[in-house]
Amino acid sequence: MAYLDLIDINKSFSETPVVHDFNLNARQGEFISFLGPSGCGKTTTLRMIAGFELPTSGKINLDNKDLTYTPPNKRNVGMVFQSYALFPNMSVADNIGYGMMVSGKSKAEIKQRVSEMLSLIHMEEFGKRYPSRLSGGQQQRVALARALAIRPHVLLLDEPLSALDAKIRVELRQEIRRIQQQLGITTIYVTHDQEEALSISDRIVVMNEGKIEQIGTSTEIYNFPQTEFVAKFVGQINLLPVVVVNPTEGVVKIGQQVIKAGQFGHLNGNPIRLAVRPEELNHGFIEGANNLYGKVDGISYLGSIVRIRLDIEGHPVSMDVFNERKLAIPSVGDQYQITFPMDACWLI
Amino acid sequence: MKTKKANLWALFWAILALLYFFVPLYGTLDFSLRMQRGKLSLMAYKLVLSDPQFLASFRYSATMGLITIIVSVLIFLPTIYWMYLKVPQARPVVEIITILPFIIPVIVFTFGLIRTFSGPPFQLTVTPFRTDILITIGYVIISMPYMYRAIDVGMRSIDVRGLTEAAQSLGSNWLQILFRVIFPNLRFAILSGALICFATVIGELILGDFLVRPALGPYMVQVGRDSAYQPAAMAMLSWGLTWICLGIIQLFGRGNISRQITGR
Secondary structure, X not given: OEEEEEEEEEEEXXXXXXXXXXXXXXXXXXXXXXXXXXXXXXXXXXXXXXXXXXXXXXXXXXXXXXXXXXXXXXXXXXEEOOOOOOOOXXXXXXXXXXXXXXXXXOHHHHHHHHHHHHHHOOOHHXXXXXXXXOOHHHHHHHHHHXXXXXXXXXXXXXXXXXXXXXXXXXXXXXXXXXXXXXXXXXXXXXXXXXXXXXXXXXXXXXXXXXXXXXXXXXHHHHHOOOOHHHHHHOOOOEEEEOEEEEOOXXXXXXXXXXXXXXXXXXXXXXXXXXXXXXXXXXXXXXXXXXXXXXXXXXXXXXXXXXXXXXXXXXXXXXXXXXXXXXXXXOOOOOEEEEXXXXXXXXXX | OHHHHHHHHHHHHHXXXXXXXXXXXXXXHHHHOOOOOOOXXXXXXXXXXXXXXXXXXXXXXXXXXXXXXXXHXXXXXXXXXXXXXXXXXXXXXXXXXXXHHHHOOHHHHHHHHHHHHOOOOOOOOOXXXXXXXXXHHHHHHHOHHHHHHHHHHHHXXXXXXXXXXXXXXXXXXXXXXXXXXXXXXXXXXXXHHHHHHHHHHHHOOHHHHHOOOOOHHHHHHHHHHHOOHHHHHHHHHHHHHHHHHHHHHHHHXXXXXXXXXXXX
16 A cells, blocks of 8 residues: 555656656655666655655655645655754754744643654753754754654655765664664655665665666665666676577577576567676586686775676676685686576676 | 065064054044043043934934844845745846945935935825835945845855755744744844944935934034034044944854854
């Protein structure tokens, strides 16, 4: 049963279309991330849900009520901004209680809710501080508590962690997910960070040039990308041009080397490419699996993994291996053999 | 060696600038204290402060200054806020409009006001009250560059759009946003603009003179024509008042910076 329903949403600025035919059904309590590169329309879509932008056409329903033209202050939708947007003239407690204060709640009720919220974000002792005396991570926690204090129907987060450093980002995203699950609040989270989206979302909407490329769980998005854009944007991918030898058995050729692909998709005359993730590749030869030969082009250390770049029949291929102490790392120019199972690759 | 030479030059120019400002000031102060022959006294100040006409004109100008501040804030704050939010591209045009009082001589502007608004349908010069309305309009326009810039600088120092949208998403209407969120964060900017606005109105001569209102500017000119020492005393008093205003701006302005520097 859809709780938040975006139906055929289109948005243009002047004559420039920024969101096309956007359709989404979010269930109550679901955590959905909008993932895509800058300018893909994810923030515009979020702002339409918040009411800061009006759709050029389409409808937004919340709990079966049409919300499309409701002003932002009447929607009861909490929003967390990238820039925190805390009120500098108010203390942390006043910031959190602001939404309740303008809606005319009693002082006692405000005090109690503020105290609940401070405890939810583990900042009980910070109530009297001003935002300027808080770190970025603390300010964003307060912004989250402020948005949640009004008990919103939907929580919207617009790249809330972009301005924070990497370590705080990881901590805070887990914190956001914990609070969201604890309160069971329907949440839309905008990010361009794929790791962030994959790690905390129930479902991810991958967007490109104003259109939805794919909607799915983290596993579906990563392991079964439906378009080339998704395959390339989420994670690393090797795309190798191939010639089809036997379409019924999925046999293709890369240069002179023959391999077998698991899923046979678009053989409708378009150029065909074999897609395989770097972590699916292994060093060696296995009888019955796909095996390719190439030359080592370069090595990159990425901490826990080592990326080996290969040249196979004139095409670049990356292979990721865990960085173990006993790892035998090849040298640039070495001949190298790789192997991968048939179902680890697909054709697009 | 080069730095030492540069420092000496900087010191030379600084001393020259100080002398340029303070020698005439000292001359005026000294002159204002020599009303009684052969000794220094505050006689000129006593005469100025005990003159009922001085008090009446000061009261009038101060009242008009306060009204000008209120009208200016009520006009410029929502206008600049709206411009930042909805039509930021209009800013260069508005900036040009706000410097027009510097370009158009006040006397030309005053004649324009009188010619346009003294006749029907406005007839704003037929009673003292109506003339006060006209003079307030004039003061608002003359002080517009200062008030606009003060509010503009304040707006630039806060995330106007972010704060507005945050307040909207929390259920605020436009009035609540303006008076609970935007206005409190601009209070120091508004105070700066208000004090400069006040100082401008207090010292303004032409509007008060041509509209025949009992303002401080025309009174000071009149006293200057009739006596020698009182104008010097009044110049020192107005100088002191200006410094008090600047001191207040500095005092509150410092608090503003420390509070806002990481608050955005």
